[in-house]
Amino acid sequence: MSLKYAVLGVLDARSMTGYELSQFLDGSTGWLWAANHSQIYPLLGRMVEQGLVVGVDDARGEQRRTTYTLTDAGREDLLGWVAGIHPPGRDNDAFALQAVFLDMVPGSSAAQVLREYAHRQRAAADLARQHADQLAAGETPLIRERLQVRPTTEHEAITRLKATVFAGQAAVATARAEWAEAMLVALAEVGRLHMDA
Amino acid sequence: MSLKYAVLGVLDARSMTGYELSQFLDGSTGWLWAANHSQIYPLLGRMVEQGLVVGVDDARGEQRRTTYTLTDAGREDLLGWVAGIHPPGRDNDAFALQAVFLDMVPGSSAAQVLREYAHRQRAAADLARQHADQLAAGETPLIRERLQVRPTTEHEAITRLKATVFAGQAAVATARAEWAEAMLVALAEVGRLHMDA
DNA sequence: TTGCACATGTAAAATGTTACATGATTAT
């Protein structure tokens, strides 16, 4: 269900083609929801059927393409979801699972796993912090479009709230990195559980 | 793939029936991987075929049941996975997605969503902290069985590492709760974005 | 005797990933 609202939420800022949407959601942008284009194209079709978006054929030369725009019904659906309280999704964490068995393997392997994870989480935290800063400066690809339809008096509040979301993501990623680093410290202090040689 | 290793990892501590396993993984225990019994029974069948576990028929009266035990091949598979570095899984976070659109709805709704989330994360953090404490005291359902097959000199190191895993989970959940609380503060400071009346 | 815990499965649907497939446009 969340993918649907990720799409509606992006289209609320501005109309896009399926291709633009799939780039936005392809994971490399560090945005909040990642999905493949193979999920997005069929979903857009279903959403058109449901009247949540309209697709306007907008060919450039021979290159066919469709630009999707949020309808009032789509916006209503989005607002209902955003205001609602939803049951928590699964929070299965593959790293935690691996970490709890790390005492079974040589200390050098365990340390490698932990360092790699910590490194990735630090990188994720940096990305999120950058995003928060860009948002606060009004430099993200969508924030200007979003603000255009809102009263100027609200602009500061809106950017502040959105920036807090990404700052929070950064804080969580940092907590995760510190977690792995705490395990590295524990590993070093107690000495190698298994001889490496 | 992770479910497979969650099962192997539990069976490494002690043999269990499918029912016991599915209770262990049913989410209410606050363990690291949750799954339904409808996933576990077929998986156990496949794992028997692959020689990772053996199932011993162990009927109690007329009540049929099968107890599964890790094989050497199963343990080897587990150790290989634990020592390896794996690509990060999806970290799509439905709360973050909802949070970034919270400026679109009345402040009272937004505040409710944030309070509910913060409350849940505090509860999750408490559970993880409790688990860490129980682990350190050797009181979790599996830690004693696990330690039985390990030299006494390693016991402290093993429990310390495992406790750190759950302490880390608690820290991450706390970071998430603080995230939501930071958004509540931002919401209050900038005033209601929408009039509630 | 009724309900709960034990015990094991299958089926259908939703969701997500990887691979396959095609063609147009633009920059080098």
Add this chain to the structure above:
DNA sequence: ATAATCATGTAACATTTTACATGTGCAA
């Protein structure tokens, strides 16, 4: 010309959730 980017889809597979389905053992 040729490679990268734009643009849109389908197919196969894996994973997860929800529902359906059955039967035993035990305690109130």
